[in-house]
Amino acid sequence: MDSMDDLAEDGPGRRLFSPAAQRNRQPILEILRPLLPERGRVLEIASGSGEHGVHFAAALPSLHWQPSDTSDEALASIAAWRETAKLANLDAPLRLDVTQPWPKVDDLVAVVCINMLHISPWAASEALFSGAARALPEDGVLVVYGPFRRHGGHTAPSNARFDEDLRGRNPRWGIRELEAVDALAAEHGLALEAVHEMPANNLCLVWRR
Secondary structure: OOOHHHOEEOOOOOOEEOHHHHHHHHHHHHHHHHHOOOOEEEEEEOOOOOHHHHHHHHHOOOEEEEOEEOOHHHHHHHHHHHHHHOOOOEOOOEEOOOOOOOOOOOOEEEEEEEOOHHHOOHHHHHHHHHHHHHHOOOOOEEEEEEOEEEOOEOOOHHHHHHHHHHHHHOOOOOOEEHHHHHHHHHHOOOEEEEEEEEHHHEEEEEEEO
16 A cells, blocks of 8 residues: 555556555565465455555466455556456455455465555554454464664654655554564464565565564
8 A cells, every 4th residue: 555645646546556565566566476375365454556466466376366455546446457458357446444354265375465554543553453463364364564663763864754655644654663564463363474674674584474
């Protein structure tokens, strides 16, 4: 999920374009490719423009990609990207709010959440981990990408400025502490398996149920 302030569109109710998605989709794919099983369904939480789903589904044709979002604008964009891509393994988007009961997703093997935790209240982080723990099968993975604080501080001055901007826009937003997020995951039986350093001072985190 990328802030709607960062998105451009090619017409009313049509595809949104996210510069962040264009930059980070391939580095994230390089993490996902060896991690995900050959078959099954991946639920993407807060899919935003829908560009990640198209890229990942095209690169991982034996997996089904299930995008989701809460925003009407995002859902319309995801549907438009899906119509353009015409990929058999890219599912129609679901309306999913992590803080509400999740719809059942058949053959689920993984949950992926990109750039959501810092632009949502802490309650959304709590709901993501509790929902993923309920939905994932044994050995299923939760993959979370975005900026994080570590060991009580920011990983770069640019992240500190970004965090200040986020909190100015909404006091319930902000870059989360990795240690606090991992403690939340542990409460729900999710074990941190990997921390990947990513471009632009982001992290890609992998938890396994």
